[in-house]
Amino acid sequence: MEADQLRFILQELRFSAVLPVEGLGRLAEESTVRRVAAGEVVFRDGSTNNNLYLIRSGRLALEMNVPGRGAVRILTLGAGEMVGWSALLGQGKMTAGAIAIEDSDVVVASADRLRELCEADRDFGFLLMRQMADALSKRLVATRLQLLDLFADAPSLIPTQQAD
Amino acid sequence: MSDGYASRMPTPEAAARPWQTHTVAIRDVRREVEGVSTYDLAFLDDTVREAYRFAPGQFNMLYLPGAGEIAISVSDDPRNTEAYGHTIRVAGNVTRTLAGLGVGETLGLRGPFGTSWPLSECIGRDVVIVCGGIGLAPLRPAICTLLQDRQQFGRLNLLYGARSSDTLLFEREYDDWSRQGMDVQTTVDRSSPGWLGNVGVVTLLLDQLPSFDPHNTVLMCCGPEVMMKFTVMAALNSGLSEQQIWVSMERNMQCAVGLCGHCQLGPTFICKDGPVFRYDKIAPFIDVEGL
Amino acid sequence: MATATEMGTNERFLTEAAFARIFEVLESQGFTVVGPTIDQEAIVYDRIRSVDDLPRGWTDEQAPGQYRLQRRDDEALFGYVVGPHSWKRFLFPPQATVSKADKTETGWQFQAVEPEPAKFAFLGVRACELAAIRVQDRVFMPGPYVDPIYQQRRDNALLIAVNCTQAARTCFCTSMETGPKCTSGYDLALTEIANGFIIEAATAEGAEILSALESDDASIQQRQAGQTARQQAVDQIERRMDTTDIRDLFLSNLEHPRWDDVASRCLSCTNCTMVCPTCFCSSVEEVSDLTGDHVERQRQWDSCFNVDFSYMNGGNVRDNTRSRYRQWLTHKLASWIDQFGSSGCVGCGRCITWCPVGIDLTEEVAAIRGDAT
Numbered sequence A: 001m002e003a004d005q006l007r008f009i010l011q012e013l014r015f016s017a018v019l020p021v022e023g024l025g026r027l028a029e030e031s032t033v034r035r036v037a038a039g040e041v042v043f044r045d046g047s048t049n050n051n052l053y054l055i056r057s058g059r060l061a062l063e064m065n066v067p068g069r070g071a072v073r074i075l076t077l078g079a080g081e082m083v084g085w086s087a088l089l090g091q092g093k094m095t096a097g098a099i100a101i102e103d104s105d106v107v108v109a110s111a112d113r114l115r116e117l118c119e120a121d122r123d124f125g126f127l128l129m130r131q132m133a134d135a136l137s138k139r140l141v142a143t144r145l146q147l148l149d150l151f152a153d154a155p156s157l158i159p160t161q162q163a164d
Numbered sequence B: 001m002s003d004g005y006a007s008r009m010p011t012p013e014a015a016a017r018p019w020q021t022h023t024v025a026i027r028d029v030r031r032e033v034e035g036v037s038t039y040d041l042a043f044l045d046d047t048v049r050e051a052y053r054f055a056p057g058q059f060n061m062l063y064l065p066g067a068g069e070i071a072i073s074v075s076d077d078p079r080n081t082e083a084y085g086h087t088i089r090v091a092g093n094v095t096r097t098l099a100g101l102g103v104g105e106t107l108g109l110r111g112p113f114g115t116s117w118p119l120s121e122c123i124g125r126d127v128v129i130v131c132g133g134i135g136l137a138p139l140r141p142a143i144c145t146l147l148q149d150r151q152q153f154g155r156l157n158l159l160y161g162a163r164s165s166d167t168l169l170f171e172r173e174y175d176d177w178s179r180q181g182m183d184v185q186t187t188v189d190r191s192s193p194g195w196l197g198n199v200g201v202v203t204l205l206l207d208q209l210p211s212f213d214p215h216n217t218v219l220m221c222c223g224p225e226v227m228m229k230f231t232v233m234a235a236l237n238s239g240l241s242e243q244q245i246w247v248s249m250e251r252n253m254q255c256a257v258g259l260c261g262h263c264q265l266g267p268t269f270i271c272k273d274g275p276v277f278r279y280d281k282i283a284p285f286i287d288v289e290g291l
Numbered sequence C: 001m002a003t004a005t006e007m008g009t010n011e012r013f014l015t016e017a018a019f020a021r022i023f024e025v026l027e028s029q030g031f032t033v034v035g036p037t038i039d040q041e042a043i044v045y046d047r048i049r050s051v052d053d054l055p056r057g058w059t060d061e062q063a064p065g066q067y068r069l070q071r072r073d074d075e076a077l078f079g080y081v082v083g084p085h086s087w088k089r090f091l092f093p094p095q096a097t098v099s100k101a102d103k104t105e106t107g108w109q110f111q112a113v114e115p116e117p118a119k120f121a122f123l124g125v126r127a128c129e130l131a132a133i134r135v136q137d138r139v140f141m142p143g144p145y146v147d148p149i150y151q152q153r154r155d156n157a158l159l160i161a162v163n164c165t166q167a168a169r170t171c172f173c174t175s176m177e178t179g180p181k182c183t184s185g186y187d188l189a190l191t192e193i194a195n196g197f198i199i200e201a202a203t204a205e206g207a208e209i210l211s212a213l214e215s216d217d218a219s220i221q222q223r224q225a226g227q228t229a230r231q232q233a234v235d236q237i238e239r240r241m242d243t244t245d246i247r248d249l250f251l252s253n254l255e256h257p258r259w260d261d262v263a264s265r266c267l268s269c270t271n272c273t274m275v276c277p278t279c280f281c282s283s284v285e286e287v288s289d290l291t292g293d294h295v296e297r298q299r300q301w302d303s304c305f306n307v308d309f310s311y312m313n314g315g316n317v318r319d320n321t322r323s324r325y326r327q328w329l330t331h332k333l334a335s336w337i338d339q340f341g342s343s344g345c346v347g348c349g350r351c352i353t354w355c356p357v358g359i360d361l362t363e364e365v366a367a368i369r370g371d372a373t
């Protein structure tokens, strides 16, 4: 796919829409679009992965492996969402696995190249990291709400405090 | 038409005798999910039946002599006037006693009470309904009305979260609702094998909602208070104002008519100023712990 | 000498003997007379049948957490202020059956209980109590829903006010602009002076009672004596509460540290709400017979200080004393204004006197005002 076309796609996705066009152009040059079929694994829990993904269409599920229970589905994500933050922020060892639950299109960007981009253009880097922080903070809040088990019959006794 | 959506005020007769309970008989009981059933209640007295009308979001006080009286929202299509569905979760003493009753048995009903969903405000606007758990029940009459007068409204979105896939209320109706022009999205806190739907809390669905115009939207929300708080945060984040958001609140109620003092939240009485509030009316109070 | 009527007032003078006949007159008109009388070392309100039931020659000494009866050095009939009771116990009875359920062959039948006809004459209503009745009128009667018991009793009640001629250390009606002089809301108003009363009728019902008593136009001296007696009460009031912008003050200080401070003293005993003449919270209980086929719903006074007052399955919204005290005071002084257009406090000082640990709301207000955020 042409870089221009890809930049156009990035401008449409909620995660990247607010980033400056110029930076997106450079990001587009380093990215590809990949189609994943329903049931296909994007990356595995615990694997090493060097890509950050933005969902263009379809839906992915994040799953964690629990011995004896198999893959437990934690969260589903749809168009405009980011997947694979461990590649960019961590050491590339994934804290959950991602699997397509519908045929999906994802924009794939190399985390190494993204880091270089951020280093070279700190303003772009700041905005990108702000988007990462925003997405992760929403997921953190969502996880806390899950932890509260609000719909349980008896109010849950799970402590509601959690370190930030 | 818009007037037809307004809350029902008490008749002079009811206003003068707030404690008058009417006999209703259980016409049908449908098990919805584990611990939740819908009871269709019909008035025995013809005069009472003819006078009774409710607006979506209003509630009744259901009375089981000896056990007690509880506030329950009507979950039925307002066009049904023969019997009124009430969708009730077994929570304690009264609801457990009710669960032991069957078709034909009688109980007491006072109502309807409280404010209703702002359906006339929805005309010409997009509508987003966000609810959790049993919170879908008080919104079902609103959904029926929105779909009945479908052409009056913009895009309709229902975002519904439940604990797990086997606790989703009214699941058999989602296809109908979709066919009639409402986008229905569900999500569960806990995934189970075979569930291909969304996992995660309902606020995330709101964050991901692609098609609504924040400046021309009415959002209605009902569920556990914490869930509503975070839904409101997400809605404000996506550009809605407090004046576009409506929530349905819950507090202990003894009289349901503003005379017993139990249901106060700041300056409001949930029973008569609510249960449905425009968010800006309670925003200063809802976050204060123990108010 | 010009008579009172010529001077444009309708103040009249009643000798004590003439006043004593008021009981007969009221009873002949079907009133049940309720007024101050001594019971268990306090002046309470109860059914009374003659002047002999009044606390002649007694007064009350009050301070935060303290109430004591003392002999006066005269034989005054109304020489005290307010005690633990208020008229709300007659207009809004502490316990009442509101509805009944009977199991029949066709199922449950329900009947709201019609209020029993009651016709009270309240004798000795103070200015702050007239204000309290006005406050409760706005709670129970404007609708859309009305309290049938309150309305029935209120509509038929005759209010015979008494102007205070002294004040307790706990009184602060001047701050709340409710007293000590009775200005409206009564049928008859009395001011006790030497050997009798200045009396004034404000309604046709009051005038009718007055006309059945033997009275004279009050002389200038007698009227001046009344004026002096009333002024004495004004002069004795030492407690103050600054009500400037009090609604906003409270609603913007819901997290003030003073709430923790008062919570460490408050016992959550509910006394303040029971003695308060405007507190109106209630709960309903099921009372069934042995078969369970006849059930009554009984309403009784409740208090926002009770732990389970805010119960919802899963817990109590106000699960600590801090939130309960805050609810009480914030409701009384601030949110009441939103709800009913006036303060819920009339400055009678009962909650100060009857608090076992002497919590004084005027001090709490000053503390919150002192370093308000």
Ligand SMILES: Cc1cc2nc3c(=O)[nH]c(=O)nc-3n(C[C@H](O)[C@H](O)[C@H](O)COP(=O)(O)OP(=O)(O)OC[C@H]3O[C@@H](n4cnc5c(N)ncnc54)[C@H](O)[C@@H]3O)c2cc1C
Binding pocket: B059, B068, B069, B070, B071, B072, B073, B074, B086, B087, B088, B089, B090, B091, B092, B093, B094, B095, B096, B134, B137, B138, B249, B250, B251, B252, B253, B275, C311, C312, C313, C314
């Ligand atoms: C406006 C309103 C609408 C409601 N609509 C519904 C509905 O559609 N479906 C549904 O399942 N539930 C609804 N509820 C909640 C329902 O009233 C409670 O679950 C119910 O009162 C529990 O009664 P219980 O006797 O079984 O529980 P217990 O825990 O034994 O409660 C004892 C008593 O406390 C009071 N109480 C307890 N919980 C609540 C509560 N959450 N709200 C108010 N009073 C309470 C009641 O007087 C109750 O009888 C609504 C509550 C309100 C205020």
Ligand code: SF4
Binding pocket: C265, C266, C267, C268, C269, C270, C271, C272, C273, C305, C351, C354, C355, C356, C357, C358, C359
């Ligand atoms: S303030 Fe005093 S009277 Fe009121 S509940 Fe607390 S301790 Fe009891």
